[in-house]
Amino acid sequence: LAFAGTGCQTDANTTTLSGQAEVPKHVILASGDVVKLTFSSAPELNQSQKVRVDGKLSLPLVGEVDAAGKTVGQLQSELIQLYKSQLKTPEVTVSLEGSVTTVTVSGAVAKPGKVAFERPTTVFQAIMNAGGPSEYGNLRHVRLHRIVNGVQRSQVFDLHGMLRGEEAKPFYVRDGDIIYVPQSTF
Numbered sequence: 417l418a419f420a421g422t423g424c425q426t427d428a429n430t431t432t433l434s435g436q437a438e439v440p441k442h443v444i445l446a447s448g449d450v451v452k453l454t455f456s457s458a459p460e461l462n463q464s465q466k467v468r469v470d471g472k473l474s475l476p477l478v479g480e481v482d483a484a485g486k487t488v489g490q491l492q493s494e495l496i497q498l499y500k501s502q503l504k505t506p507e508v509t510v511s512l513e514g515s516v517t518t519v520t521v522s523g524a525v526a527k528p529g530k531v532a533f534e535r536p537t538t539v540f541q542a543i544m545n546a547g548g549p550s551e552y553g554n555l556r557h558v559r560l561h562r563i564v565n566g567v568q569r570s571q572v573f574d575l576h577g578m579l580r581g582e583e584a585k586p587f588y589v590r591d592g593d594i595i596y597v598p599q600s601t602f
Contacts, residue, residue: 443536445483445491446591447471449515453495457505464513477502488512512536519589521546523597524553538586540578542595554600555579560587561594 445451447469455461465473471484478498483491492510499506515535519542522528526547533545539560549555555575562569571587578584589595 443488443512443588444590445486445488445512446515447484449483449535450513451483451488451491452511452513454509454511455499455503456507456509458503517589517591519591519593519595521595521597524550524599525597526550536588538588539573539595540575540584540586542589542593543575543597549597550599552599553597555597557598559596559598560589561596562590563592 445467447467449467450464451467451473452464453462453475461476465475467473467483471482473481473483475481475495478495481491481494481498486494488510492508495508495510496506499508512535516532517535517537518530518532520530521542525543526549528546531542531545533542537545539558543549543555543558555578558573558575560571560573562571573587575584
């Protein structure tokens with residue numbers, strides 16, 4: 417299930433609900449996120465800064481920079497370009513230091529309701545933060561609902577194998593997501 421304009425790329429070069437990618441470079445930044453900027457050739461510029469409500473950062477030498485809506489990797493690439501004319505060696509590393517995300521976990525879980533936690537967090541971790549699936553919870557058809565460009569989209573995940581320790585590509589939640597765990601049907 418693909419959604420245009422959400423920012424993250426899969427190996428097949430198609431755009432999906434953001435979150436299905438490596439962390440931290442593909443986490444989409446939002447207002448309130450704290451990013452750490454590290455300049456290898458100019459450590460005096462190193463800093464941590466919170467993305468403002470208007471989605472911007474105010475940075476030395478280059479001024480205002482839009483951060484919200486970009487992935488960590490996109491912001492890093494943009495800053496390298498902006499600092500090319502300012503620094504002899506424009507090496508900038510951007511990392512996400514902290515961000516509180518709230519999602520709603522509903523359906524067949526031990527403690528349905530809103531769950532707040534630090535990002536990045538996967539769909540599976542969010543379910544576990546809600547007490548895990550109930551006795552009748554079906555992790556084979558977990559549905560994630562997300563607003564993308566003003567339109568509600570959904571995607572289904574099979575997370576059953578995660579309980580047995582199987583590896584799966586993580587899918588990261590975003591603030592405001594709704595996760596629904598259905599009941600098993602017998």
